[in-house]
Amino acid sequence: MVSELPRLVVAAPASGHGKTTVATGLMAALRRTGLEVSGHKVGPDYIDPGYHALATGRPGRNLDPHLVGEDRIVPLLLNGARFGGTRGGRPADIAVIEGVMGLYDGHIGREGFASTAHVARLTDSPVVLVVDISHASRTIAATVLGMATFDPAVRIAGVVLNKAGSVRHSDEVRRALAPLGISVLGVLQRDDDVTAPSRHLGLVPAAERPEAARSLDHLAGKVAASIDLEAVMRIARSAPPLRGRAWSAQEAVAGGGRGSGDDDDKGRPLIAVAGGRAFTFRYAETVELLEAAGCSVAPFDPLADESLPDGTAGIYLGGGFPEVHAGDLAANEPMLRALRAATSAGVPTVAECAGLLYLCRSLDGVPMVGAIDADAAMAPRLTLAYRRSTAVADSVLAAAGTEVTGHEFHRTAVTPAAGADTEP
Structure with missing residues (x-):
């Protein structure tokens, strides 16, 4: 074409x-x-x-x-x-x-x-x-x-x-x-x-x-x-x-769902996607792929909202600057409790960059969600690189042994708590 x-x-x-x-x-x-x-x-x-x-x-x-x-x-x-x-x-x-x-x-x-x-x-x-x-x-x-x-x-x-x-x-x-x-x-x-x-x-x-x-x-x-x-x-x-042909989310998921063209959300799993001032990093294709796979996507703001969207079946916490808004994130205790309860109940959750920091026990000493037994802190040096990694266990993202490609760009360090279980 x-x-x-x-x-x-x-x-x-x-x-x-x-x-x-x-x-x-x-x-x-x-x-x-x-x-x-x-x-x-x-x-x-x-x-x-x-x-x-x-x-x-x-x-x-x-x-x-x-x-x-x-x-x-x-x-x-x-x-x-x-x-x-x-x-x-x-x-x-x-x-x-x-x-x-x-x-x-x-x-x-x-x-x-x-x-x-x-x-x-x-x-x-x-x-x-x-x-x-x-x-x-x-x-x-x-x-x-x-x-x-x-x-x-x-x-x-x-x-x-x-x-x-x-x-x-x-x-x-x-x-x-x-x-x-x-x-x-x-x-x-x-x-x-x-x-x-x-x-x-x-x-x-x-x-x-x-x-x-x-x-x-x-x-x-x-x-x-x-x-x-x-x-x-x-x-x-x-x-x-x-x-060439325009990329299609529907084709990319190989018919994995009814797609975003179906206006009837009944029966579609709802994915809560973090947004607002603290979580601004997200590729447009992420939402398009979720919708093409048969999901309904609902945004929520961890700074302002006190609960997850009704019917949340999965959570996506993308990147951003939680360190800049740490005090306000910590002050929203109802949302911290909601996320802690959801992850404890086994709601599939993907957290990258800012999302990972947010799920830790603390960020620069400020209390966070605590779903991950680790503490995050700002570091003196910038980490910047493309990475290739291999999944060591099955997850919602990839089967064990799958090679994935990513981009590392942060100035933070995450330290697991003493004795924390870091095995998949």
């Missing part, structure tokens, strides 16, 4: 050049023109897709060859662009793919596997390069030239100059870039009002920032005034047709 999907990748020479600012600003500015925009993020990051969702009004989605395999990248892109994951949604007019780290930075030791360049090649997408010019002028041209010629299969079709100090400064960079034949799509001046605050794992999630929508509106206006959106669309439309 061949699909016409205008698309582009927003990349940079390194982290900190403004990829998220420009990518999110482009999404919001293009949406303002009446276009339907699909936002995507290279890699496993949860936070940037939250800003993409705010900018586009559609779920933000990830494209990670390590986690899902090269063969699923185009199908997942097409799925996100098709209807945005909502019934009655419109197909996207353009897909904007935000890169990760530097353009060619990927899985260490694997020649750039899972890098932004890798995804650009897999999706046959032109690249718009965002470059922070705050500490250089003519040298920027040398940087862009190196990026453009490093891999002939990666096409850098335009450049956005970010954090310019003055018109005189940006004009000097433009003159140096002119012989390269790569269009300068726009210049963004330094502006602290469009910078999102950060914490130990990256940007503060959009769901935790009441002012995020207002900041995004300011950013969209700035991008619309500073970047040639028509030129951006010409670049996106230059992408060749994509070959």
Whole structure:
């Protein structure tokens, strides 16, 4: 199957050049023109897709060859662009793919596997390069030239100059870039009002920032005034047709349930999925797969709700920042008791990252659920890596012996209590 999907990748020479600012600003500015925009993020990051969702009004989605395999990248892109994951949604007019780290930075030791360049090649997408010019002028041209010629299969079709100090400064960079034949799509001046605050794992999630929508509106206006959106669309439309079928949750579960198309929830097991400000990390496909497998999904907020949804038959506690909200989580004692009772009663529960910390006895000395006989605490160093693990026992996630792929990204340590049973 061949699909016409205008698309582009927003990349940079390194982290900190403004990829998220420009990518999110482009999404919001293009949406303002009446276009339907699909936002995507290279890699496993949860936070940037939250800003993409705010900018586009559609779920933000990830494209990670390590986690899902090269063969699923185009199908997942097409799925996100098709209807945005909502019934009655419109197909996207353009897909904007935000890169990760530097353009060619990927899985260490694997020649750039899972890098932004890798995804650009897999999706046959032109690249718009965002470059922070705050500490250089003519040298920027040398940087862009190196990026453009490093891999002939990666096409850098335009450049956005970010954090310019003055018109005189940006004009000097433009003159140096002119012989390269790569269009300068726009210049963004330094502006602290469009910078999102950060914490130990990256940007503060959009769901935790009441002012995020207002900041995004300011950013969209700035991008619309500073970047040639028509030129951006010409670049996106230059992408060749994509070959492949859109990923389908129903097909992925191989007919394991009635699917999300069945409006009758009677008889469908209800899965309670944690949300709210403390649990913002979740892939859109997780809910889609649960629904396709025949489950009914109900969100709950461990900060605000005092009980689990009625009829809860399973619990999913995803990632987030429980350490930031530890006091409020501990104060909601009815929810702590409800979760403790559910897990003790054998309700199938999946807890990852923040969910794991929440189920421990304590987090930085603050009482938590206590379903796991262990204590969690913030650690001095960041742990960041792709992992492959083997299931040592049968569970709701995998049969014993199954190899699973994951991403480890945290600054915490979990210590089992003395004498605790850690065997599966």
